[in-house]
Amino acid sequence: MSGYFTELFTGTKSLAIGLGITIKAFFQPVVTLQYPYETLEMKPRFRGHIQLTQDEETGESKCIVCGMCQKACPTGCITVAGKKPEGSKKKALTRYILNFTTCSLCGQCVESCKPNAIEFSKDYNLASFDKNDFIFDLLKRLKEKS
Amino acid sequence: MNPIPEVLRLVIYLTCLILFAALNAAYLVWVERKGAGHIQRRIGPKEVGPFGLLQPLADGIKLMTKQLFLPAGVDPVLFKVAPILLLVPAVMSFVTIPFSETLVARDINLGLLMIFAFASVNVLGVLIGGWASNNKYAVISAARAVSQNVAYEIPMLITVITMVMVTQTMNLNEIVMQQPNIFKWYVFRFTASPLMPVAFLIFFICSLAETNRAPFDLAEAESELIAGAYTEYPGMGFGVFFMGEYANIVIGCAVTTILFLGGWQCPFGLAPGWWWFLAKLYLLIWTVVWIRWTYPRVQFYALLNLSWKVLIPISLVNLLLTGAMIKVF
Numbered sequence: 001m002s003g004y005f006t007e008l009f010t011g012t013k014s015l016a017i018g019l020g021i022t023i024k025a026f027f028q029p030v031v032t033l034q035y036p037y038e039t040l041e042m043k044p045r046f047r048g049h050i051q052l053t054q055d056e057e058t059g060e061s062k063c064i065v066c067g068m069c070q071k072a073c074p075t076g077c078i079t080v081a082g083k084k085p086e087g088s089k090k091k092a093l094t095r096y097i098l099n100f101t102t103c104s105l106c107g108q109c110v111e112s113c114k115p116n117a118i119e120f121s122k123d124y125n126l127a128s129f130d131k132n133d134f135i136f137d138l139l140k141r142l143k144e145k146s
Numbered sequence: 147m148n149p150i151p152e153v154l155r156l157v158i159y160l161t162c163l164i165l166f167a168a169l170n171a172a173y174l175v176w177v178e179r180k181g182a183g184h185i186q187r188r189i190g191p192k193e194v195g196p197f198g199l200l201q202p203l204a205d206g207i208k209l210m211t212k213q214l215f216l217p218a219g220v221d222p223v224l225f226k227v228a229p230i231l232l233l234v235p236a237v238m239s240f241v242t243i244p245f246s247e248t249l250v251a252r253d254i255n256l257g258l259l260m261i262f263a264f265a266s267v268n269v270l271g272v273l274i275g276g277w278a279s280n281n282k283y284a285v286i287s288a289a290r291a292v293s294q295n296v297a298y299e300i301p302m303l304i305t306v307i308t309m310v311m312v313t314q315t316m317n318l319n320e321i322v323m324q325q326p327n328i329f330k331w332y333v334f335r336f337t338a339s340p341l342m343p344v345a346f347l348i349f350f351i352c353s354l355a356e357t358n359r360a361p362f363d364l365a366e367a368e369s370e371l372i373a374g375a376y377t378e379y380p381g382m383g384f385g386v387f388f389m390g391e392y393a394n395i396v397i398g399c400a401v402t403t404i405l406f407l408g409g410w411q412c413p414f415g416l417a418p419g420w421w422w423f424l425a426k427l428y429l430l431i432w433t434v435v436w437i438r439w440t441y442p443r444v445q446f447y448a449l450l451n452l453s454w455k456v457l458i459p460i461s462l463v464n465l466l467l468t469g470a471m472i473k474v475f
Contacts, residue, residue, distance in 0.1 A: 008456065015441070022440040026184045034189075 039125075047105045048121040050098060052142040059146050061139065063117040065091040069109035075102040078109060093139060100126075100134040159251040163240040167233075171392035172202035178435050185439040212381030217280070220378060224278035228375075229383050232271030232390035235264035239397045244319045246410045246420035258316040261401055262306065265356060268394055269295040272358070272365055275387065276375035287374030290446065291365035294355060297450050298362075301457035302352035305345050308461070308468045309405050312338045322409030331408040337475070339468040341460075346406045348461050350430075353398035355449070357391065360438035364446055399430035 033040060042048070052061045065082030081095040110118055118138075128134065150158075176191065176198065183190025191198025216222060242257035244250040254260060269291055276288025309332065313321045325331045332338070333346045355362040366374040376387050403409055403426045410423035444452070 018440045019436065022185045022436060025187055026181070026436075028187060030184065030189050031187045032189060 042122040042124065046120065046122055046124075047107065048123045049100050049103060049105070049126075049136065050109060050118045050138070051121040052093075052096060052138050053117055053119050054142065054146060061093050061096075061117055061142055062115045063093040063096065064115055065093055066114065068112040068114065069118060072108040072112035074106060074108060075104065077102045096138040098136045098138055100136055101131055159241075163251065164237055167237050167240060167393040167396070168389060170396050171389040172206060174392045174395070174431065174435075175205065175388075176202050177432070178438070181432070181435040182439045185436070206385070209381050209385040214383060215380045217378050219280040221278040221280070224274050225378075226383075228271050228275030228278060229379070229386035229390065230271075231274060232268050233386050233393065235267040235271075236390050236393035236397055239264045240393075242318055243397070243400050244322060244404070244409060245423055247319065247323075249420055250319060253317065253319055256316045257318040258306065258310065258321070258401075258405075261318075261397065262303065265394070265397070266295075266299065268390065269356075271387075271390065272375045275379070279375065279378040281378050283371040283373075284375050284377050287365045287367070287371050287377075290367075291358060291375065294358075294362065294364060294449060297453040298352045298355035298457075301348055301453060301461040302356065304458070304461040304465055305349045305352070306405075308339070308345060308465045311465075311468055311472060318404050318409070322404055322411060325408035325411055327411070328408070328413040331406065331411075331413075333406045337471075339464060339471055341464040341467060342406075344460060345464050346402070348457050348464075349405065350402055350433075351452075351457065353402060354434065354437065355453070357394040357398050359395060359434055361441040361444050362449055363438075363443060364449060367443060369443075395431060395434055396427070399427050399434065402430055403427050 052063060054060075055062045063080070063082070065080060067080055070076075070078045070080050077099040079095065079097040079099075080093070082091040082093045084091050105120075107120070110120065126134070179201070180190040180198070182188075191201040194200040194204045216225065239261045241251045242254050242260055244253070272291040273288045276284040276286075276291070279285075309321075310316060312332065312335070313324060315321060328334070333343055335342050339345070358365045365371075366376065368374075371377070373384075376384050379387060400423075403423065407426045407430075408422075409426075410418075410420055412418040412422045
Protein backbone atom coordinates (compact mmCIF):
# COMPACT_ATOMS: atom_id res chain seq x y z
CA MET A 1 0.00 0.00 0.00
CA SER A 2 2.88 2.37 0.77
CA GLY A 3 4.30 1.63 -2.66
CA TYR A 4 1.01 2.71 -4.18
CA PHE A 5 1.22 6.22 -2.80
CA THR A 6 4.93 6.73 -3.46
CA GLU A 7 4.32 5.65 -7.05
CA LEU A 8 1.43 8.06 -7.27
CA PHE A 9 3.49 10.97 -5.97
CA THR A 10 6.63 10.27 -8.01
CA GLY A 11 4.47 9.75 -11.07
CA THR A 12 2.64 13.03 -10.60
CA LYS A 13 5.93 14.81 -9.94
CA SER A 14 7.51 13.46 -13.11
CA LEU A 15 4.46 14.53 -15.12
CA ALA A 16 4.80 18.05 -13.71
CA ILE A 17 8.49 18.09 -14.64
CA GLY A 18 7.57 17.04 -18.17
CA LEU A 19 5.09 19.90 -18.47
CA GLY A 20 7.78 22.27 -17.21
CA ILE A 21 10.20 21.17 -19.89
CA THR A 22 7.73 21.66 -22.73
CA ILE A 23 6.56 25.07 -21.53
CA LYS A 24 10.19 26.19 -21.28
CA ALA A 25 10.80 25.02 -24.83
CA PHE A 26 7.64 26.86 -25.90
CA PHE A 27 9.07 30.21 -24.85
CA GLN A 28 12.54 29.58 -26.21
CA PRO A 29 13.33 30.95 -29.67
CA VAL A 30 12.66 28.70 -32.63
CA VAL A 31 15.64 27.02 -34.19
CA THR A 32 14.35 25.96 -37.59
CA LEU A 33 15.90 27.51 -40.66
CA GLN A 34 13.31 28.69 -43.16
CA TYR A 35 15.28 27.07 -45.95
CA PRO A 36 14.32 28.59 -49.27
CA TYR A 37 14.19 32.04 -47.67
CA GLU A 38 17.17 31.66 -45.39
CA THR A 39 20.31 29.69 -46.20
CA LEU A 40 23.22 28.66 -44.08
CA GLU A 41 26.75 29.94 -44.59
CA MET A 42 28.78 26.80 -45.37
CA LYS A 43 31.75 26.02 -43.15
CA PRO A 44 35.32 26.52 -44.56
CA ARG A 45 35.91 22.79 -44.91
CA PHE A 46 32.67 22.09 -46.75
CA ARG A 47 33.27 20.15 -49.97
CA GLY A 48 31.20 21.35 -52.86
CA HIS A 49 32.12 20.70 -56.49
CA ILE A 50 35.50 22.17 -57.46
CA GLN A 51 35.94 25.58 -58.98
CA LEU A 52 38.85 27.54 -60.39
CA THR A 53 40.53 30.10 -58.16
CA GLN A 54 41.20 33.55 -59.41
CA ASP A 55 44.64 35.13 -59.66
CA GLU A 56 44.31 38.35 -57.72
CA GLU A 57 46.64 40.31 -60.05
CA THR A 58 45.44 39.26 -63.47
CA GLY A 59 41.92 38.13 -62.65
CA GLU A 60 42.58 35.04 -64.75
CA SER A 61 42.86 31.44 -63.62
CA LYS A 62 46.05 30.33 -61.90
CA CYS A 63 46.01 27.09 -63.89
CA ILE A 64 49.18 26.15 -65.76
CA VAL A 65 47.52 23.26 -67.61
CA CYS A 66 49.85 20.65 -66.15
CA GLY A 67 47.04 18.09 -66.18
CA MET A 68 47.80 16.73 -62.71
CA CYS A 69 44.20 17.02 -61.61
CA GLN A 70 43.05 15.12 -64.65
CA LYS A 71 45.52 12.33 -63.82
CA ALA A 72 44.71 12.33 -60.13
CA CYS A 73 40.98 12.01 -60.61
CA PRO A 74 39.95 8.39 -59.89
CA THR A 75 36.80 8.59 -61.99
CA GLY A 76 38.22 10.73 -64.76
CA CYS A 77 35.63 13.41 -64.50
CA ILE A 78 37.99 16.30 -65.27
CA THR A 79 38.95 17.36 -68.78
CA VAL A 80 41.60 20.07 -69.13
CA ALA A 81 42.82 21.68 -72.33
CA GLY A 82 45.13 24.59 -72.99
CA LYS A 83 47.42 26.11 -75.54
CA LYS A 84 50.34 28.50 -75.68
CA PRO A 85 49.29 31.95 -76.77
CA GLU A 86 51.72 33.58 -79.19
CA GLY A 87 54.67 35.30 -77.52
CA SER A 88 54.04 33.59 -74.20
CA LYS A 89 56.10 30.92 -72.49
CA LYS A 90 53.33 29.46 -70.35
CA LYS A 91 50.29 27.52 -71.45
CA ALA A 92 46.96 29.17 -70.83
CA LEU A 93 43.78 27.36 -69.95
CA THR A 94 41.18 27.18 -72.70
CA ARG A 95 38.78 24.56 -71.37
CA TYR A 96 38.12 23.04 -67.96
CA ILE A 97 35.19 20.63 -67.89
CA LEU A 98 34.03 18.90 -64.71
CA ASN A 99 31.56 16.06 -65.11
CA PHE A 100 29.96 16.33 -61.67
CA THR A 101 27.73 13.27 -62.18
CA THR A 102 30.71 10.99 -61.54
CA CYS A 103 32.61 13.18 -59.09
CA SER A 104 32.82 11.72 -55.57
CA LEU A 105 34.27 14.87 -53.99
CA CYS A 106 37.38 12.95 -52.93
CA GLY A 107 39.55 16.03 -53.34
CA GLN A 108 42.49 14.32 -55.07
CA CYS A 109 42.47 17.06 -57.72
CA VAL A 110 42.65 19.83 -55.14
CA GLU A 111 45.48 17.97 -53.36
CA SER A 112 47.47 17.46 -56.53
CA CYS A 113 47.19 21.01 -57.81
CA LYS A 114 50.57 22.72 -57.34
CA PRO A 115 49.59 26.32 -58.15
CA ASN A 116 46.38 26.08 -56.05
CA ALA A 117 44.29 26.74 -59.10
CA ILE A 118 41.27 24.73 -57.90
CA GLU A 119 39.32 24.77 -54.66
CA PHE A 120 36.06 23.44 -53.27
CA SER A 121 33.12 25.71 -53.87
CA LYS A 122 30.35 26.26 -51.33
CA ASP A 123 27.49 25.46 -53.71
CA TYR A 124 25.02 22.94 -52.40
CA ASN A 125 21.74 23.93 -54.03
CA LEU A 126 22.28 21.56 -56.91
CA ALA A 127 19.18 19.95 -58.33
CA SER A 128 18.07 19.44 -61.88
CA PHE A 129 15.99 17.19 -64.10
CA ASP A 130 18.68 17.18 -66.78
CA LYS A 131 21.93 15.28 -66.37
CA ASN A 132 23.69 17.69 -68.75
CA ASP A 133 23.26 20.44 -66.16
CA PHE A 134 25.96 18.76 -64.13
CA ILE A 135 28.67 18.99 -66.74
CA PHE A 136 30.22 22.22 -65.54
CA ASP A 137 32.38 24.48 -67.65
CA LEU A 138 34.55 25.83 -64.86
CA LEU A 139 36.33 28.40 -66.99
CA LYS A 140 33.01 29.91 -68.02
CA ARG A 141 31.97 29.96 -64.37
CA LEU A 142 35.16 31.78 -63.43
CA LYS A 143 34.54 34.41 -66.10
CA GLU A 144 30.92 34.83 -64.98
CA LYS A 145 32.11 35.26 -61.42
CA SER A 146 34.62 37.96 -62.29
CA MET B 147 -42.87 38.98 -22.18
CA ASN B 148 -39.64 38.34 -23.98
CA PRO B 149 -38.84 41.17 -26.44
CA ILE B 150 -37.41 38.73 -28.97
CA PRO B 151 -39.83 36.12 -30.34
CA GLU B 152 -38.99 32.58 -29.26
CA VAL B 153 -38.44 31.30 -32.81
CA LEU B 154 -35.99 34.08 -33.60
CA ARG B 155 -34.16 33.47 -30.34
CA LEU B 156 -33.87 29.80 -31.21
CA VAL B 157 -32.48 30.53 -34.67
CA ILE B 158 -30.00 33.10 -33.36
CA TYR B 159 -28.71 30.81 -30.63
CA LEU B 160 -28.51 27.83 -32.94
CA THR B 161 -26.57 29.76 -35.58
CA CYS B 162 -24.24 31.27 -33.02
CA LEU B 163 -23.57 27.97 -31.28
CA ILE B 164 -22.86 26.09 -34.50
CA LEU B 165 -20.66 28.96 -35.60
CA PHE B 166 -18.90 28.92 -32.25
CA ALA B 167 -18.30 25.17 -32.52
CA ALA B 168 -17.07 25.42 -36.11
CA LEU B 169 -14.82 28.41 -35.46
CA ASN B 170 -13.38 26.71 -32.41
CA ALA B 171 -12.73 23.53 -34.34
CA ALA B 172 -10.98 25.48 -37.09
CA TYR B 173 -8.88 27.70 -34.90
CA LEU B 174 -8.07 25.11 -32.26
CA VAL B 175 -6.36 23.18 -35.03
CA TRP B 176 -4.32 26.30 -35.67
CA VAL B 177 -3.58 26.70 -31.95
CA GLU B 178 -2.67 23.04 -31.78
CA ARG B 179 -0.26 23.26 -34.69
CA LYS B 180 1.28 26.50 -33.51
CA GLY B 181 1.60 25.12 -29.98
CA ALA B 182 3.13 21.90 -31.24
CA GLY B 183 5.52 23.90 -33.36
CA HIS B 184 6.76 26.12 -30.59
CA ILE B 185 6.98 23.31 -28.05
CA GLN B 186 9.24 21.53 -30.53
CA ARG B 187 10.96 24.86 -31.25
CA ARG B 188 9.58 25.08 -34.76
CA ILE B 189 7.39 27.87 -36.13
CA GLY B 190 4.31 25.90 -37.16
CA PRO B 191 1.99 27.15 -39.90
CA LYS B 192 3.28 30.42 -41.32
CA GLU B 193 2.69 30.44 -45.06
CA VAL B 194 -1.07 31.00 -45.40
CA GLY B 195 -1.89 34.47 -44.18
CA PRO B 196 -0.13 36.34 -41.36
CA PHE B 197 1.13 33.84 -38.75
CA GLY B 198 -0.59 31.14 -40.79
CA LEU B 199 -3.95 32.43 -39.59
CA LEU B 200 -5.70 31.49 -42.81
CA GLN B 201 -4.44 27.91 -42.58
CA PRO B 202 -7.76 26.56 -41.17
CA LEU B 203 -9.53 28.12 -44.15
CA ALA B 204 -7.12 26.45 -46.57
CA ASP B 205 -7.57 23.12 -44.75
CA GLY B 206 -11.34 23.53 -44.85
CA ILE B 207 -11.35 24.24 -48.57
CA LYS B 208 -9.10 21.25 -49.15
CA LEU B 209 -11.43 18.96 -47.19
CA MET B 210 -14.56 20.31 -48.88
CA THR B 211 -13.25 19.92 -52.41
CA LYS B 212 -12.42 16.27 -51.86
CA GLN B 213 -14.76 13.64 -53.23
CA LEU B 214 -17.06 11.99 -50.69
CA PHE B 215 -15.98 8.55 -51.71
CA LEU B 216 -17.74 5.50 -50.29
CA PRO B 217 -15.17 2.70 -49.96
CA ALA B 218 -16.16 -0.81 -51.02
CA GLY B 219 -17.70 -2.96 -48.30
CA VAL B 220 -18.71 -0.22 -45.91
CA ASP B 221 -22.16 0.00 -44.39
CA PRO B 222 -23.52 2.96 -46.40
CA VAL B 223 -26.00 4.21 -43.80
CA LEU B 224 -23.93 3.84 -40.64
CA PHE B 225 -20.85 5.17 -42.41
CA LYS B 226 -22.66 8.44 -43.10
CA VAL B 227 -24.42 8.65 -39.74
CA ALA B 228 -21.30 8.21 -37.60
CA PRO B 229 -19.68 11.65 -38.06
CA ILE B 230 -23.01 13.35 -37.38
CA LEU B 231 -23.47 11.23 -34.25
CA LEU B 232 -20.19 12.61 -32.96
CA LEU B 233 -20.85 16.24 -33.83
CA VAL B 234 -24.51 16.68 -32.92
CA PRO B 235 -24.25 15.74 -29.19
CA ALA B 236 -21.32 18.13 -28.86
CA VAL B 237 -23.26 20.99 -30.39
CA MET B 238 -26.33 20.04 -28.33
CA SER B 239 -24.30 20.26 -25.14
CA PHE B 240 -23.53 23.90 -25.90
CA VAL B 241 -27.20 24.65 -25.35
CA THR B 242 -26.90 24.55 -21.57
CA ILE B 243 -23.46 26.11 -21.21
CA PRO B 244 -23.83 29.50 -19.52
CA PHE B 245 -21.43 31.92 -21.17
CA SER B 246 -22.60 34.59 -18.73
CA GLU B 247 -25.46 35.04 -16.29
CA THR B 248 -27.91 35.76 -19.10
CA LEU B 249 -26.08 34.45 -22.16
CA VAL B 250 -27.32 30.89 -22.18
CA ALA B 251 -29.48 29.24 -24.80
CA ARG B 252 -31.55 27.14 -22.38
CA ASP B 253 -31.15 27.47 -18.65
CA ILE B 254 -32.20 23.91 -17.85
CA ASN B 255 -32.46 22.67 -14.29
CA LEU B 256 -30.78 19.42 -15.21
CA GLY B 257 -28.11 20.98 -17.42
CA LEU B 258 -25.28 18.96 -15.95
CA LEU B 259 -27.17 15.71 -16.44
CA MET B 260 -28.01 16.66 -20.00
CA ILE B 261 -24.38 17.33 -20.89
CA PHE B 262 -23.29 13.96 -19.54
CA ALA B 263 -26.16 12.23 -21.28
CA PHE B 264 -25.03 13.68 -24.58
CA ALA B 265 -21.35 13.13 -23.80
CA SER B 266 -22.05 9.41 -23.52
CA VAL B 267 -23.53 9.40 -27.01
CA ASN B 268 -20.39 10.67 -28.72
CA VAL B 269 -18.54 7.41 -28.14
CA LEU B 270 -21.27 5.84 -30.26
CA GLY B 271 -20.06 7.96 -33.17
CA VAL B 272 -16.58 6.47 -32.99
CA LEU B 273 -17.97 2.97 -32.46
CA ILE B 274 -20.34 3.12 -35.42
CA GLY B 275 -17.78 4.85 -37.62
CA GLY B 276 -15.20 2.19 -36.86
CA TRP B 277 -17.66 -0.66 -37.27
CA ALA B 278 -19.11 0.62 -40.55
CA SER B 279 -15.69 1.21 -42.10
CA ASN B 280 -15.01 -2.49 -42.77
CA ASN B 281 -11.38 -1.97 -41.85
CA LYS B 282 -9.46 -3.86 -39.19
CA TYR B 283 -7.77 -0.75 -37.84
CA ALA B 284 -11.09 1.03 -37.56
CA VAL B 285 -12.64 -1.88 -35.67
CA ILE B 286 -9.70 -2.10 -33.24
CA SER B 287 -9.96 1.63 -32.73
CA ALA B 288 -13.69 1.42 -32.06
CA ALA B 289 -13.15 -1.35 -29.50
CA ARG B 290 -10.48 0.70 -27.79
CA ALA B 291 -12.60 3.83 -27.76
CA VAL B 292 -15.48 2.01 -26.11
CA SER B 293 -13.47 0.28 -23.39
CA GLN B 294 -11.63 3.50 -22.68
CA ASN B 295 -14.85 5.46 -22.41
CA VAL B 296 -16.40 2.87 -20.14
CA ALA B 297 -13.37 2.97 -17.87
CA TYR B 298 -13.22 6.75 -17.64
CA GLU B 299 -16.93 7.45 -17.46
CA ILE B 300 -16.95 5.93 -13.95
CA PRO B 301 -14.46 8.19 -12.13
CA MET B 302 -15.83 11.17 -14.05
CA LEU B 303 -19.40 10.51 -13.00
CA ILE B 304 -18.35 9.74 -9.41
CA THR B 305 -16.66 13.13 -9.33
CA VAL B 306 -19.76 14.73 -10.81
CA ILE B 307 -21.91 13.05 -8.13
CA THR B 308 -19.55 14.48 -5.51
CA MET B 309 -19.94 17.91 -7.05
CA VAL B 310 -23.71 17.63 -7.16
CA MET B 311 -23.72 16.62 -3.47
CA VAL B 312 -21.81 19.81 -2.70
CA THR B 313 -23.66 22.16 -5.04
CA GLN B 314 -27.12 20.67 -4.37
CA THR B 315 -28.13 21.55 -7.93
CA MET B 316 -27.63 20.43 -11.51
CA ASN B 317 -28.34 23.86 -12.96
CA LEU B 318 -25.03 25.07 -14.39
CA ASN B 319 -25.84 28.73 -13.88
CA GLU B 320 -26.63 28.15 -10.20
CA ILE B 321 -23.38 26.23 -9.78
CA VAL B 322 -21.51 29.24 -11.18
CA MET B 323 -23.44 31.60 -8.87
CA GLN B 324 -22.19 29.63 -5.86
CA GLN B 325 -18.58 30.53 -6.73
CA PRO B 326 -18.52 34.34 -6.62
CA ASN B 327 -14.79 34.77 -5.97
CA ILE B 328 -11.57 32.81 -6.28
CA PHE B 329 -11.67 31.50 -2.70
CA LYS B 330 -15.13 30.12 -3.26
CA TRP B 331 -14.25 28.34 -6.52
CA TYR B 332 -14.89 24.67 -6.04
CA VAL B 333 -11.24 23.79 -6.72
CA PHE B 334 -10.32 25.60 -3.51
CA ARG B 335 -13.48 24.80 -1.51
CA PHE B 336 -11.68 22.87 1.22
CA THR B 337 -14.65 23.18 3.57
CA ALA B 338 -16.59 20.89 1.25
CA SER B 339 -13.82 18.34 0.91
CA PRO B 340 -10.05 18.61 1.43
CA LEU B 341 -9.62 16.62 -1.78
CA MET B 342 -11.24 19.22 -4.07
CA PRO B 343 -8.08 19.98 -6.13
CA VAL B 344 -7.67 16.23 -6.60
CA ALA B 345 -11.27 15.99 -7.75
CA PHE B 346 -10.55 18.76 -10.25
CA LEU B 347 -7.54 16.85 -11.56
CA ILE B 348 -9.49 13.61 -11.82
CA PHE B 349 -12.27 15.36 -13.70
CA PHE B 350 -9.81 17.02 -16.06
CA ILE B 351 -7.93 13.77 -16.74
CA CYS B 352 -11.21 11.97 -17.37
CA SER B 353 -12.39 14.65 -19.75
CA LEU B 354 -9.13 14.22 -21.66
CA ALA B 355 -9.76 10.50 -21.88
CA GLU B 356 -13.43 10.93 -22.78
CA THR B 357 -12.57 13.24 -25.67
CA ASN B 358 -9.88 10.82 -26.88
CA ARG B 359 -7.13 13.36 -26.45
CA ALA B 360 -3.44 12.59 -26.09
CA PRO B 361 -2.02 10.94 -24.02
CA PHE B 362 -5.23 8.88 -24.16
CA ASP B 363 -5.76 9.07 -27.93
CA LEU B 364 -5.62 5.31 -28.39
CA ALA B 365 -8.65 5.38 -30.61
CA GLU B 366 -6.89 7.52 -33.16
CA ALA B 367 -3.33 6.28 -32.49
CA GLU B 368 -1.93 7.35 -35.85
CA SER B 369 1.34 5.47 -35.41
CA GLU B 370 -0.39 2.15 -34.75
CA LEU B 371 -3.86 2.37 -36.28
CA ILE B 372 -3.31 4.90 -39.10
CA ALA B 373 -6.21 7.14 -38.03
CA GLY B 374 -8.27 4.58 -36.15
CA ALA B 375 -11.99 4.89 -36.74
CA TYR B 376 -11.43 7.77 -39.17
CA THR B 377 -9.17 5.80 -41.51
CA GLU B 378 -11.72 5.25 -44.25
CA TYR B 379 -13.34 8.68 -44.09
CA PRO B 380 -12.74 10.95 -47.06
CA GLY B 381 -12.90 14.73 -47.20
CA MET B 382 -15.60 16.32 -45.13
CA GLY B 383 -16.60 13.01 -43.47
CA PHE B 384 -13.28 13.22 -41.69
CA GLY B 385 -13.76 16.99 -41.35
CA VAL B 386 -17.01 16.50 -39.42
CA PHE B 387 -15.37 13.93 -37.15
CA PHE B 388 -12.59 16.37 -36.51
CA MET B 389 -15.01 19.20 -35.74
CA GLY B 390 -16.91 16.93 -33.38
CA GLU B 391 -13.73 16.00 -31.58
CA TYR B 392 -12.73 19.61 -31.05
CA ALA B 393 -16.26 20.60 -30.05
CA ASN B 394 -16.08 17.84 -27.43
CA ILE B 395 -12.84 19.26 -26.10
CA VAL B 396 -14.47 22.67 -25.80
CA ILE B 397 -17.42 21.11 -23.96
CA GLY B 398 -15.15 19.18 -21.62
CA CYS B 399 -13.16 22.29 -20.76
CA ALA B 400 -16.32 24.39 -20.43
CA VAL B 401 -17.81 21.93 -17.93
CA THR B 402 -14.54 21.83 -15.98
CA THR B 403 -14.56 25.62 -15.89
CA ILE B 404 -18.14 25.74 -14.68
CA LEU B 405 -17.80 23.04 -12.04
CA PHE B 406 -14.45 24.00 -10.59
CA LEU B 407 -13.22 27.37 -11.81
CA GLY B 408 -16.24 29.57 -11.25
CA GLY B 409 -17.51 29.81 -14.84
CA TRP B 410 -18.11 33.40 -15.84
CA GLN B 411 -17.38 34.76 -12.35
CA CYS B 412 -14.33 37.00 -12.15
CA PRO B 413 -11.60 36.03 -9.66
CA PHE B 414 -11.03 39.29 -7.71
CA GLY B 415 -13.91 41.49 -8.84
CA LEU B 416 -11.86 42.54 -11.87
CA ALA B 417 -13.94 43.60 -14.86
CA PRO B 418 -16.73 41.02 -14.47
CA GLY B 419 -18.19 39.68 -17.68
CA TRP B 420 -18.52 36.81 -20.06
CA TRP B 421 -14.89 37.13 -21.16
CA TRP B 422 -13.79 35.53 -17.92
CA PHE B 423 -15.56 32.39 -19.00
CA LEU B 424 -13.77 32.42 -22.33
CA ALA B 425 -10.43 33.23 -20.69
CA LYS B 426 -10.70 30.28 -18.31
CA LEU B 427 -12.02 28.05 -21.09
CA TYR B 428 -9.15 28.81 -23.43
CA LEU B 429 -6.61 28.50 -20.64
CA LEU B 430 -7.87 24.97 -20.06
CA ILE B 431 -7.91 24.22 -23.78
CA TRP B 432 -4.35 25.46 -24.03
CA THR B 433 -3.47 23.07 -21.19
CA VAL B 434 -5.02 20.26 -23.21
CA VAL B 435 -2.81 21.16 -26.17
CA TRP B 436 0.19 21.53 -23.90
CA ILE B 437 -0.43 18.07 -22.41
CA ARG B 438 -0.80 16.53 -25.83
CA TRP B 439 2.63 17.69 -26.93
CA THR B 440 4.27 16.76 -23.63
CA TYR B 441 3.31 13.18 -22.98
CA PRO B 442 3.67 10.16 -25.21
CA ARG B 443 0.64 7.97 -25.78
CA VAL B 444 0.08 5.51 -22.92
CA GLN B 445 -0.13 1.80 -23.45
CA PHE B 446 -3.60 0.39 -23.34
CA TYR B 447 -3.28 -1.54 -20.08
CA ALA B 448 -1.59 1.47 -18.47
CA LEU B 449 -4.59 3.50 -19.49
CA LEU B 450 -7.01 1.03 -17.92
CA ASN B 451 -4.79 0.65 -14.83
CA LEU B 452 -4.81 4.39 -14.31
CA SER B 453 -8.57 4.42 -14.35
CA TRP B 454 -9.36 1.29 -12.30
CA LYS B 455 -6.48 1.43 -9.84
CA VAL B 456 -6.01 5.16 -9.31
CA LEU B 457 -8.83 7.37 -10.48
CA ILE B 458 -11.78 5.24 -9.38
CA PRO B 459 -10.52 4.50 -5.82
CA ILE B 460 -9.52 8.09 -5.23
CA SER B 461 -12.75 9.51 -6.57
CA LEU B 462 -14.65 7.02 -4.37
CA VAL B 463 -12.65 8.14 -1.33
CA ASN B 464 -13.47 11.72 -2.25
CA LEU B 465 -17.14 10.83 -2.53
CA LEU B 466 -17.18 9.24 0.91
CA LEU B 467 -15.17 12.07 2.44
CA THR B 468 -17.48 14.70 0.96
CA GLY B 469 -20.51 12.77 2.18
CA ALA B 470 -19.01 12.61 5.67
CA MET B 471 -18.16 16.31 5.63
CA ILE B 472 -21.71 17.20 4.60
CA LYS B 473 -23.11 14.98 7.36
CA VAL B 474 -20.78 16.34 10.05
CA PHE B 475 -20.79 20.08 9.26
